């Protein structure tokens with residue numbers, strides 16, 4: 717069975733906590749968890765996986781979390797080949813203080829990896845979210861899982877469950893226990 721690589725960047729721990737929950741819910745025998753800050757060396761380790769879940773919160777005004785900045789520059793420069801890879805993105809935002817760029821980093825990650833040949837999956841309806849603008853919104857959907865633990869932490873668990881249930885058809889089948 718192919719394993720799933722989960723790579724996350726998180727400054728205050730929100731996206732990290734969700735990455736850990738995702739790993740738990742998928743089953744730790746199915747996935748490996750990497751912090752972009754502590755574990756990421758280069759894209760070769762990502763390319764070991766056919767299935768990748770990439771976590772990144774949004775900072776600045778619609779920018780990627782700090783630990784993704786240099787890797788994304790490398791991605792543009794070195795142009796690693798992600799064709800044949802299935803990727804879904806997730807990340808934290810704050811729709812009250814930053815609703816003009818809500819979870820926009822997901823849109824950046826989506827576009828960068830799509831440009832490298834990956835197949836991006838895991839879009840969700842925007843129903844139930846409030847925001848003014850998001851670079852992660854395409855054709856009326858978010859291109860990945862967004863959550864806002866600053867203002868609506870009570871919704872995050874349910875959002876993870878709905879997202880993973882829909883994502884499962886794109887992931888390698890879990891082995892029978």
Ligand SMILES: Cc1cc2nc3c(=O)[nH]c(=O)nc-3n(C[C@H](O)[C@H](O)[C@H](O)COP(=O)(O)O)c2cc1C
Pocket residue numbers: 725726727728729730731732773774775776777778779781808809810811814815817818819820865866
């Ligand atoms: C200076 C600053 C800028 C931010 N910019 C954005 C933004 O543009 N869009 C957004 O949705 N959230 C923004 N946020 C909110 C963070 O994404 C939010 O606090 C999130 O929970 C951080 O997740 P992390 O702990 O995984 O890094 C910003 C927060 C701060 C403090």
